[in-house]
Amino acid sequence: MTVRTRFAPSPTGYLHVGGARTALFNWLFARSQGGTFVLRVEDTDEARNSDAARQAIFDGMNWLGLDWDEGPGVGGNCGPYFQSERQGIYDTWFEKLQGTGRAYEDGGAWRFRFERRLVTMLDLVCGEVTIDYREESNTPDMVIRRSDGSYVFHFVNVVDDLEMAITHVIRGEDHLMNTPKHLQLIEALGGVAPQYAHIPLILNSDGSKMSKRDAGAAVGDYPRQGFLAAAVVNFIALLGWSPKTDAEIFTIDDLVARFSLEAVNRAPARFDMEKCRWVNQQHLAKLSDVAFASQAEPFVREAGLPLPENFTAVAAAVREKVRLLGEVPDAVTFLLTDAIELDAEVIAKVRANAAAAGLLEKLALAFEGIGEWSGEAAKAALNEVAAAAAIKPGQLMFPMRAALTGRAHGPDLGDVLGLLGKGRSVARIAGFIQVLTRG
RNA sequence: GACCCGUUCGUCUAUCGGUUAGGACUCCAGAUUUUCAUUCUGGCAAGAAGGGUUCGACUCCCUUACGGGUCGCCA
Numbered sequence: 001m002t003v004r005t006r007f008a009p010s011p012t013g014y015l016h017v018g019g020a021r022t023a024l025f026n027w028l029f030a031r032s033q034g035g036t037f038v039l040r041v042e043d044t045d046e047a048r049n050s051d052a053a054r055q056a057i058f059d060g061m062n063w064l065g066l067d068w069d070e071g072p073g074v075g076g077n078c079g080p081y082f083q084s085e086r087q088g089i090y091d092t093w094f095e096k097l098q099g100t101g102r103a104y105e106d107g108g109a110w111r112f113r114f115e116r117r118l119v120t121m122l123d124l125v126c127g128e129v130t131i132d133y134r135e136e137s138n139t140p141d142m143v144i145r146r147s148d149g150s151y152v153f154h155f156v157n158v159v160d161d162l163e164m165a166i167t168h169v170i171r172g173e174d175h176l177m178n179t180p181k182h183l184q185l186i187e188a189l190g191g192v193a194p195q196y197a198h199i200p201l202i203l204n205s206d207g208s209k210m211s212k213r214d215a216g217a218a219v220g221d222y223p224r225q226g227f228l229a230a231a232v233v234n235f236i237a238l239l240g241w242s243p244k245t246d247a248e249i250f251t252i253d254d255l256v257a258r259f260s261l262e263a264v265n266r267a268p269a270r271f272d273m274e275k276c277r278w279v280n281q282q283h284l285a286k287l288s289d290v291a292f293a294s295q296a297e298p299f300v301r302e303a304g305l306p307l308p309e310n311f312t313a314v315a316a317a318v319r320e321k322v323r324l325l326g327e328v329p330d331a332v333t334f335l336l337t338d339a340i341e342l343d344a345e346v347i348a349k350v351r352a353n354a355a356a357a358g359l360l361e362k363l364a365l366a367f368e369g370i371g372e373w374s375g376e377a378a379k380a381a382l383n384e385v386a387a388a389a390a391i392k393p394g395q396l397m398f399p400m401r402a403a404l405t406g407r408a409h410g411p412d413l414g415d416v417l418g419l420l421g422k423g424r425s426v427a428r429i430a431g432f433i434q435v436l437t438r439g
Numbered sequence: 440g441a442c443c444c445g446u447u448c449g450u451c452u453a454u455c456g457g458u459u460a461g462g463a464c465u466c467c468a469g470a471u472u473u474u475c476a477u478u479c480u481g482g483c484a485a486g487a488a489g490g491g492u493u494c495g496a497c498u499c500c501c502u503u504a505c506g507g508g509u510c511g512c513c514a
Binding site for chain 1: 441442443444445446449450451452453461462463464465472473474475476477506507508509510511512513514
């Protein structure tokens with residue numbers, strides 16, 4: 001039997017990280033088992049659905065790299081994959097259920113009569129769970145068809161899982177208490193129940209339930225901030241699942257190779273944005289210079305900065321200084337424009353050294369004398385100036401960094417000098433000396 | 440309120456009866472880097488509480504506390 005999993009979101013809002021992780025686990029399980037991953041859109045609630053939300057789901061899945069083998073856009077033998085287009089199928093199953101005598105009308109709606117007994121399920125994550133359905137007041141018969149003729153979630157979800165031959169239902173723990181209902185319905189329908197795996201929910205860093213508007217909740221925000229899809233996939237995979245090794249940085253293929261439902265945790269996990277950023281930094285570090293530059297380019301363009309021909313080198317210079325691609329524009333501004341902002345604290349710090357201005361003047365002079373400019377040549381000149389002044393080259397570094405970048409932190413000075421070129425380097429030093437001496 | 444699931448450093452986690460309870464993020468301190476960052480080394484920091492079972496319990500059982508989930512003609 002080949003594994004078939006599905007992700008069945010409702011297009012009622014943006015794609016949530018919790019949903020994304022559910023999709024990821026289903027995808028990982030299918031891929032690791034050589035199975036099929038189905039995307040099914042549960043858009044039965046017309047009032048709450050929107051095209052924008054539908055698109056957000058597709059965009060989010062595509063961005064994360066979670067491709068589906070069957071579903072919207074790719075088709076498959078179990079379509080249509082929008083529940084809004086499956087009315088006829090539901091009608092057929094509903095009639096079949098009516099034939100069993102387990103459905104009864106109530107105020108225009110139709111309810112499913114539960115068997116009054118203990119229902120035991122064997123969850124792949126939670127283990128054996130038994131729910132008491134003997135007392136009707138605790139577990140009233142559920143409505144499966146509304147008085148307006150439309151079907152409710154429990155019914156269509158079960159029918160579709162049967163129709164689509166889903167073998168493993170991996171979903172959030174918020175569905176755990178729905179499972180006995182689904183099991184009873186499947187039994188009445190004469191179907192074979194899939195295996196269930198209820199995964200723990202993702203909480204905010206303060207332990208509250210993560211919902212809309214919480215930081216990090218919307219998958220669509222991640223690309224905008226400059227997260228790499230591979231990093232987000234890596235990070236959310238580690239929320240509630242463990243690869244059982246000390247390694248933490250994985251490609252999506254690594255995850256496929258290591259994934260197993262047995263290693264899914266039972267306790268809810270909190271979302272730690274700091275660590276997510278760290279994971280992103282680790283993934284950025286693994287990119288080639290060219291790949292990094294092309295990822296960073298849209299952000300620089302968006303910031304309204306000019307893109308020089310040597311942008312790859314510019315980006316490479318700041319690569320290990322950033323955790324998010326969104327930080328790149330700020331980090332490279334001083335290399336792309338001459339309108340640099342001088343940090344007041346940095347100026348004060350340089351001024352504290354009375355000799356700084358004089359040294360910088362000598363440095364500018366030495367730079368002027370360089371025939372063939374390069375970062376290395378400039379550094380050699382700096383070393384000579386330092387030697388002549390009987391100071392360590394390191395002492396000249398800070399004033400020079402301040403003059404060239406306006407800041408205390410930034411790329412390697414050799415890189416900066418090489419990228420800036422002779423003219424701009426000298427000009428910035430001259431300008432900085434003026435600021436220093438002005439008062 | 441009832442029912443279900445859970446509870447190891449602040450956070451993510453390892454441990455499947457015998458460990459100085461390990462790793463990672465964050466933070467702090469050193470080292471390296473002529474500068475910045477990276478990197479490296481070290482440090483702070485945990486078995487919710489109380490009962491059992493056992494020669495021995497973080498690991499098994501019970502109780503309590505706490506956290507989360509579910510109780511719709513939402514999905």
